[in-house]
Amino acid sequence: MNLRDFRYLLAVAEHRNFGRAAEACRISQPTLSVQVRRLEEQLGVALFERTSRTVAPTAACERLIGHVRAAVAEMDAILDIARALRDPLAGRLRLGIVPTLAPYLLPLVFAPLREALPALELEPWEDQTAALLDRLRAHELDAALLATEPDGPDLASRRLFAEPFFAALPPEHPLAGRAVVAEEDLAEDILVLADGHCLRDQALAACGRNGGLGGTLRAASLSTLLNMVAAGYGTTLIPALAAGPAQDAGIVLRPLATRAGRTIRIAWRTHFPRRAAVEAVGEVIATRLRGFAEGAAAGVI
């Protein structure tokens, strides 16, 4: 049973004339006659009483026509909504971001994203990598900004930009006098984030250590970590985007000898249908951060 037939029925009921109704429906009069007849057979009810001169809706037709109108209206609503949903660059996009990136990246890219993708309603969601991947796989996120490359065939990702690490030192720290810091030298009194932060593992790896920090304090956030370094509790590695706040806190930053860093990627489910939106978001971010790694490496004191 086709919605089209309902439109035909409404047209005949309105015009009370098959020829004009057919014209309104942009079909031939015989087609309309046949289709209405078929509909009557399918419903098992005569809808119109025809003579060679007149067409009159039957009582059954009057009884049904309200529901027919409602069904057609729902159909039109569906088509309207679908039309509005058609643009993959419009609508909500739930974007996961790791906590060591979110507070520093979002201020940079929010305005460009709004400008480039005005119809996209970006919903940032801050959480650690593992949680983001879980939510991504559970369809609770549409994409995620990560510092690692997700594995498994169900997820895909695209590199956005490289973010170098800096040695973060209290001003009075012995290493603060050097122009470049060797990662191994930091290892002694390095402070790291709590378990689960990707930056924790990456910082330890850069220093040649694989965990096992004994009683060393683990910060819950990069912001906490910076405050602890500023207070002279130790040293750490911070990603380049956090350089500004770190310096504001009075921390001395020095480039690393190996130019170690992390790569920021945007990840999505392989089969996510609005891949175009993800790509567009990635493109805006990559463009905004183009040349950032080099500039950061060279520009810091």
Place this chain on the structure above:
Amino acid sequence: MNLRDFRYLLAVAEHRNFGRAAEACRISQPTLSVQVRRLEEQLGVALFERTSRTVAPTAACERLIGHVRAAVAEMDAILDIARALRDPLAGRLRLGIVPTLAPYLLPLVFAPLREALPALELEPWEDQTAALLDRLRAHELDAALLATEPDGPDLASRRLFAEPFFAALPPEHPLAGRAVVAEEDLAEDILVLADGHCLRDQALAACGRNGGLGGTLRAASLSTLLNMVAAGYGTTLIPALAAGPAQDAGIVLRPLATRAGRTIRIAWRTHFPRRAAVEAVGEVIATRLRGFAEGAAAGVI
């Protein structure tokens, strides 16, 4: 765009598995896959995110599914109502009846009609022949009980029963002594109904007169006419079904020499789709009145 595809969509959204959804829809899995794909193309929106293992509704699907449910519900309502309307012997039937017949026939046939056609909601409408025919042609009535045969190709009718006329006389009237009355003898002091009543013309015709009654009083109803005869104002012809009330009023009835009478017919629009209901009503009435003419002619005093 087919309602069937919406049912498919709902099935996939419910089962989250094409195979089981196809089973629920009683179609093959490939058919369901193709149809859902087609629907997505028609709407221009991805409805499901598929992997080789999982099926998940997209945000667009969630947005649309309420309206889809509503459309399907309307469709089901239409089918349900149509099913209920399918029986031509059920539902309202507006039946016109001429005033000289209605009060005497209805008490006889109401119970048999109720029993034979319990689902039929008979709506009697009492009016004169011309008005009934107008309303019938205007679709304001579905059928009519008349004492004449309607003409024109747009109306059809069926004979139901013959109703003899009787001479109605005041007890003291000279003709009351005869066993049989010749119509011409009534013509002198005959009382007739007002213009528009078919019985008026038929009574006059039976007496060999074509109207032109001068100042003779014209009654608005048969009941009034009977009271006037009972009061001795004159004579009249009454149809056999009115015999009971006439005798109750103290009127003397005598058969007519020519056995004149009228034929009661049921009429309907030629193209009226519930002809079965009209025929059924006619059949019940004809059955109830079978042999009535002979019985009436013989049974009256």
Place this chain on the structure above:
DNA sequence: GGTGAGCATAGGTGCCGTCTATCGCCTTTA
């Protein structure tokens, strides 16, 4: 690395929605 679950694709078939041409009925008009 084989097996099985599950969605997609391919190819064939019959129905159905559409068209144009024409019929049949009835009303209007010359």
Place this chain on the structure above:
DNA sequence: TAAAGGCGATAGACGGCACCTATGCTCACC
């Protein structure tokens, strides 16, 4: 009273689509 015209139904042809079975492809699991 016959011709013309309006209107719905019917006939026949054709293309598309919904459906089927068979098979391919991907991925998880053992």
